[in-house]
Amino acid sequence: MNRFAERYGTVVLIAIAAGILIYAGAFAPVGLKLIDEVIYNAAAVSFADRGALIVENGWDRFGADALRINFLVPGPHGLASQYPPGAAVLGAPLQRLFGLQGLILLNALAAMATLFVTRAVARSAFGREDVALSAVLLLVLASFWVEYAFGIWPHSLGTLMVLIAFWAGLRGLAADPAAALRWAVLAGSVAGAGLLIRADTVLIVPALAAAAILFAPRPWSMIGAGLAGLAPFVALASWVNHYKFDRWNPLTYGLDKPGGVELSGHVPVILLVAGAFLCLAVARGLRWQPGRGPWILLAGAAAALALLVPPVRALVIAYGQGFFGLVVDAKPLPNFEPTEWNGVVYFWELPKKALGQNMPWIGCLLGAVFLPLTARERRVLILCALAAFVWTLPFILRSWHGNYGANMRYFLPLLPLLAVVGAWLWHRLADMTGAGGLVLGLGAIYAGGLAALWSVLHASGFDGAQQIMSTHVLTASAGIALAAGWGARRVPRLAIGTQFMFAIGVGLALLFAVQDIRYDRTNRQGTAIAAATFAGLPPRSVYYGRPELFPSFFARPDSHLAMPYAYRRDAAFLSEALDQGYRVYVEPEHLQQMLTLIPGSMPGPYQVSGYYLFHELLPPPRPAPDSPPPATDE
Template sequence: MGISSTTVQPDHSAAANWRAMTIYGGLALILAGVFLIAPAPFIIDGGIYLDMARAMANDGALAIAGNGGVEGAPALTKYLTHGVDGRVYPQYPSGYALLAAPFYKLMGVRGLILMNAGAALASIWLTWRIAAHFYTAEVARYAAIIFALATFILSYAFSIWPHALSLAFVLGSVYCAVAATKDSARLKQLALIFASGLLIGAGINIRVDVILVFPILFLWLRLFARPDDRLSPAFLLIGIVPGLMLASQLNLMKFGAFSPFSYGPSDGADSIERYIPIMVAGAALLVGAWLINTPKMARIAMGRFGVKTCAAVVGVAVLAGMLVAGGFLWKILYGAYVLVINLQAHDAYFQEGVERNAFGQLLFWGYAKKALVQSLVFLPLVIIPAYQFLRGKNVVGASLCLLAIAAPVVFYAMSQWHGGGSYNMRYFMPALPFIAILSAAGLQAITATGAFSRQTTLVIIVAAAIFYFLMQTVSRGSPALYAPAALYPQWVIAGVLSGLVVVFLYRSGSVRISQAAYCAALFALSYSAFINFSDFADDAKARAKQHAMAGAIAQSIADDALVLSRLPILLIEAEAGGAAVMIATDDNVAQSLAAAEAFEHAGRCVYFHNSTVAKLMAAHLPEGAIAPQPLWAGKRAFPGEPRLAFFTLASGQSRCAF
């Protein structure tokens, strides 16, 4: 069976079986995950999203905190928040709070997990539907399976993070746009395009990078799907406006800035000002693409001047662009290399917790984080449909997928943004379904002449499992090989697959080559699945431990106390019980001292979370102001755990003791 450039309708019985399997299997997975996964975030980002949902559900507020109701206390800020007029606002878009509040009201933290799991299931279904518009029913099924099992969607399906939710909006928008190009009724086409824009606008209120879908669809419509249609891109833009207005209004209420992309006062990598030149250049590109029918102009030029002359002109233009913006282009290329291939080469900025160990291995909060190909070892399968695209086969479908993959890679490559604390490249979540679609198309092309029996297929999967767990054993048993064994085997597998894919394209009729390519592809897919299921298990294990420690702390901390900390995710349960939390760092010592003084004056307990914070504050207090002996929360369950050590003011030592 070859790849088709048109939609092939599946037979009704097969489609019904596939839908039933997806629905019932997905619901079972959701219910199991929602009730089995610890209701706790993985890192501080998730803690802020939980705060947002809780504040909206309980108080109908955009602010997640104030001054704890204590006279004289400043705004009790945390990481990733800003204090504005005595209130604490998260930097993240508040649309998440609006959507998450009903789920939190219904089931608490597990409601947030339920929302994400439902969004992930919807994303799997949408991946299947989008693929079915451009490829065969078999490819569509492959795509959904690859996306669900061989990518890192699972880690975010049962998390307290917005990635799965925003992805559902991304895919919903793409699906509407694709459906519009397949519909013959003009009014319905425009309605679907408008709906696509509405979903982009709504998604911006969850994660601002959803805006990348707009240039993806705009360029796809103008260059590939409907180059003679200028009205559809205009309707796409109009559809985004309500969402942009909502985001702007929410940011006005939070920060006093009527901007859809504001993260509050900032001079860091999340500042919008540094992207203004890129936004202006991007806007100019989109306007040019809207005004000029590029495919038509290219056909006219090639007809009049010849293909070689036009190719030479394009080559000169590209060379001129490289000379003018060579530094910027190199920055993007190197950033893409770092994020896609080798995160160990990251050098763009310093981040606390990201450092090299004694063996020179770059570790992220103690673990070896993976670049994209080190999670998706099967990525070279994309080469096959990309090559066919260049030869004019299935141009419309492949172009959409390639644009959707390139956009987040280019955007985040500019700054080498790796996504902070996670096992994988979470910022590339919007690209995963489209990688899965193209990989499925590549796999089907190989299996047309090179598939094996079920027994042989099982042997390959088992071999991948054995090799993966062998590498894990080596990684965890040897500090010197910790990162190499966890990361570098993926390069070897992907390299072998890349070579076989290239040979397959050159000799696609060879059964032996096809079988070798199929073997490598299946091994890579299986290895990727084991990687991502292992990441999910590690994520769940870490969250379970943090949840247990948070519970132990909540049983010890006084309900009206103030805790100065750098580990807010361990204080979530205490906060739910009424305790106030503030982050204490070198940058806000004065505010932290003011908060401690105000709470002490009000007769409330003040705790300094572990020795790091206690030493920081003690340096600015009279000698002996902080009691030297720590108080241990959960000392039976976690004896000697430094994250459960608390210090208190000597003046309140007796009444604040555990």
């Protein structure tokens, strides 16, 4: 395959990129999926129309909390999106030209670039064109990455920034000292720019710094150069948040509650990372290179600490539970929906999948643990492991799965790295066994048959295949891969078995990705049709309910969106809007409360599109003016 990849690899990537652009421009449904995308769209419209970071939405007129629609935060200048402004700034020109579809095109363009950067990472990591092309194909065909290439929230754009920073860090570790500093500045700058798009982009920085301590000839110079590249963007993010929220924290969402990106919610993570850096720095300073014995002693000491010190024990338990839920099996994750009789757990009506359930082939990556590695391969795998550990740590410790969605979108930036390692492992095993395409084809066919049989014979159907069967495949893949890594030289069939399980995992990942895209497309088509139907509501309208149906309202200064906040306070706001002559529309599930809390109000005509329905809320009838006394002849 290496010769094919050398001759036609670029052609294949261009064809895939062209397909992404054509689909985004001509076929992707232009609808909002959930509230997060409403906010991103609101910020982009505000910046496109007025060059402003402030979203109006009637706040200056009414000041009602319902107008915050969950994720707009009041600040010194008005309501602002809780999210960083980078996506709005970059998306504003496309928003002005193409409307809501412009934000989809922004993510599609980022996805197209991600294809080429993924190939560049694989080339730099392993120096093989077949691995580079296979990594791109794994990313496209055997992960849930493609779904976010056609979204409105900027996960695809954030993934590109993380991947470029990783690539620059990887190049810096292999470069001469002068070039290494330039690569480090680039890595820091891109990570900093990513901070203005998605706050979690900054999580790649500790991983790159740890890799510099471990592998760079001049680690502190390289770390300093990276921080020099990062610093201007951190300063800019701080200024932006001060303008929006009156806070200098570059990571804040402007909220008072702990968690999310508020540093107070991640003290254990910060302490853990700081302690790890201290240990690495001391070991590097002492030039200590422990053998197997000291590592065993260190592992034993860490285990004893975890057992004997309650805070450490609680941290280890939280990590174990979170890792299992986010990586292995999503069913135990916190959720308000009960387990169905057939064993499937639905999250907002979707059979949510952990990372390994979505991509069972990642279980085979454990086979790399015992394979003989070159120094270059070892460095790359350690860097990828550091990136994966640091990135997932805050999410795992909080078991935070991201609510609505069929997969673990917060892990999206790791998918290109997993694809690179997976492609390398596949070709490494193929070199050992001499088996390649045939095993891949047979495994993919077996995966299709396995999913079909489960869907027909098991009560849980295809949802269970995604959430139950996939867990068994993941576990089997990990077990066989570990055995193969340990004994492949003595029992070559173990290596072929790992390839076969890898191929099954790839086939299942493709089926699951298609289903995830189908879920996403169905949702967006419904909201897009409803938005087109409801765009004709009259001027001076207020809608109280689901804001995904009204993307056009943010371009209409006289119309406003509201979401339930507190019924009594919301009723006072809607009553004031009615008094000022606004037309008010309410979702059915909130209508009765408003009729009760606004005396004399009445339900008016309803609007319907597909399965979306809402009523007009009519104001109390005004008393007729006093009539003059009738005229008399006297």
